[in-house]
Amino acid sequence: MPDTPKSDPQGSRGLRVPSGRLTRMARLGGLTAGVAGNMAAGGLASLGRGERPSMRGLLLTPRNITRVADELAKMRGAAMKMGQLLSMDTGDVLPPELSQIMARLRDDGHIMPPKQLKRVLEAAWGDGWLRRFKRFDVRPIAAASIGQVHRAQTRDGRDVAVKVQYPGVAGSIDSDVANVGALIKLTGLLPKGFELAPYLEEARQQLHIETDYAAEARSLQRFGDLLAGDGRFVVPGFHCDLSGPDILTMDFIDSRPIEDAVAEDQPTRGRIAADLIDLMLAELFDFGLMQTDPNFANYRYKPDTGQIVLLDFGATRVLSAEVADQYRRIMRAGLDGDRAGLVACAHEIGFLSPDVAARHADQITDMMEVVFGALTAQPHFDFADPALNRQMQAKGMALAEDGFVPPPLPVDALFLQRKFAGIFLLAARLQARAPVVEMLEHWISPSRSRPAP
Incomplete structure (x- = not known):
């Protein structure tokens, strides 16, 4: 479940990432309650028309689909990542009706506004960080659920791709996964007898690994070593001096x-x-x-x-x-x-x-x-x-x-x-x-x- 940023986010909107754990919990809890409210209202309306309400019909309304996809896209982090996983073409764990709710997340994308990006980079590199670069493109070349990527050139001439993790996503994984799990259960679309808990736990553990950029850097270097003599593949080089817990810098490969x-x-x-x-x-x-x-x-x-x-x-x-x-x-x-x-x-x-x-x-x-x-x-x-x-x-x-x-x-x-x-x-x-x-x-x-x- 890695966080491969979506390329060419020129249509993406700058929107601040909610970084506080309590804020994220409240927003996801409110999302679940809102969808439940919409379903209840729709059910009452169906009964009023003398119709038997369908759980699928109540859930898969344009209003609910839009609300869920938009909110998860705004939150990014584990919340958005879980939505993307449920919509993957390669996943057969959940019913297609449930996947439809999340499918829009493959195309929706927001980026950090420059002010928030600046704060993240200052926290990682200090106030004078920009003096280390000849050029740093504030507009990302790619953006996804856990981070976004910027192209830059250092003073010593290195052309690099700088992967910046969204603030707060690592600390909110446990609560995000729990709340998205509650949203899934709310749908009532899981097959009878299906145990969702093991999959949520694995998603939680994997997301903790994905937000560990130091671990990703080690894997990047390991694959670079394994494929060093194989001319079929190119693995970007790692730049330790420009990397840290929330920043991963590697070669930019055209x-x-x-x-x-x-x-x-x-x-x-x-x-x-x-x-x-x-x-x-x-x-x-x-x-x-x-x-x-x-x-x-x-x-x-x-x-x-x-x-x-x-x-x-x-x-x-x-x-x-x-x-x-x-x-x-x-x-x-x-x-x-x-x-x-x-x-x-x-x-x-x-x-x-x-x-x-x-x-x-x-x-x-x-x-x-x-x-x-x-x-x-x-x-x-x-x-x-x-x-x-x-x-x-x-x-x-x-x-x-x-x-x-x-x-x-x-x-x-x-x-x-x-x-x-x-x-x-x-x-x-x-x-x-x-x-x-x-x-x-x-x-x-x-x-x-x-x-x-």
Whole structure:
């Protein structure tokens, strides 16, 4: 769940970030109460017309959607981040009706007004901070839920990107997550028996990690070391003298949004997709360290060199050799058409549990076989073909309509599934074809197994 700032926020409005914990609690509490009031009023109106009120209909009114999205966008921090997570295309945890409320957060954005930005930078660098720069662009080049990014040039000639964390967001994570959880429960749209608490707790812990810019700096440097000899990727250099708990300064890399590569020819698009898939598999099976957020803004493209620029390492996660082995075995079973092996590995990872009904377990196994069948059907998988996505959506809808409630997944599996799905979506956006099975065979070879520590 990293905070990859949205590029080109020229239409964003300067709006002060609420920084006091009590202020943020009051605003979120007021938001929940306001939505509840709107729903109650709508329910009474329906009853007055002799109609039976629908929870979905009461919640998904333009007034409520606008109120929730606008308030979370104004607050930023964990409140806005939770909204973005609920609206992610890669997330299947919550019903689509609930995701609709938050979908606008992918486009809405506010920035700190210059006066508030100045106070944050003075607190970090002292009163004379501006004398350290030849140029500092007050208008950010990107802005998102936890911070915004400014381009600058230092007196000694370094061209840098300065990521500035919004004031107050780190100290308000616990209360923000609790209040957004209350808002979700208010909707009544969660499947019966679904346990939201574990997901909220993981979101809380992850958001604390994401606001730790010192930890992100270490991950940035670690990935820089891991990929130092790989000419396919560019990792920005870290500038320690201009960084701190709320500031992360790195090289500015001139590049374009990764989606712009859709204009390239098919071999180039296929190479970009293959490089991203190969990096993801290396993270799992070799590095034991994964940047777990597949947000498209985390990847940029340098047309002049063909390189992929990697950004935002706030959601970097250590993966054990045991987890890598579980995924190696489930991929091996899928590629071999070994249904019994798939079922055994699915239980081991946590996709299936003894509480899952037999018919639902069969349906889930069928879905896994559909995926591997599509991958093995051709040497180069065509991500532009929507057939697999449509099949999976139809089977997922059938599962939900049959009353399936997913068992609580282990955290590692949640993040891995999110990364897999996100890279798939990015490759589809690029309309790429890539030799997926060939790459999987390479990485799941027993000779590439990581020894357990």
